Amino acid sequence: MRSETIARNYAEALFELGERSGQTARYADLIDAVAAAVETTPAVQGVLMSPRVPKAEKARLLSAALRDVPGEFVRFLQAVVKRGRQQLLREIANEYYAMLDIKLNRVRAAVTLARPADEALRRSITEALCRELGKEVLPTFSVDPDILGGTIVRVGERIHDGSVRRRMTKLRRQLLAR
DSSP, rough: OOOOHHHHHHHHHHHHHHHHHHHHHHHHHHHHHHHHHHHOOOOHHHHHTTTTTTTHHHHHHHHHHTTTHHHHHHHHHHHHHHOOOGHHHHHHHHHHHHHHHHHHTTTEEEEEEESSHHHHHHHHHHHHHHHHHHHHEEEEEEEEGGGOOOOEEEETTEEEEEEHHHHHHHHHHHHHHH
């Protein structure tokens, strides 16, 4: 089975736990935090990924480290580790967020600009995207001076390229075709 499918199955199980307990959004934050800790903390990554550390010890360490977290969430993580799927934690978190976005009728958009945007421009772009898509939009902004001006917006697999660079390339092709 592909890792995406496995991660989706785990995310669905966690999402169901979150729905039953009324903590769907909190579980999204928790699984993201755990995945980030594994990615960015070599000591955590070393313990969870090491075949030399027994799975029972990993489960005990998770339980001790996550004392303030709902027990069912900790048991979920322990089940992931018990089955040797801890390397999929980031993918599980991403799949979980995708399910939460569907439930909350929102989308994530990557917005690329030629220069840094002030807060007013960010708000304006976000509002325009919300109107256009009919959903709440969670944008992430990045800067790429090579686009010269305009914006590039990516929502899922769809890309709207309104950059000056693209317009200039299109104009160049039209002029060369004559």
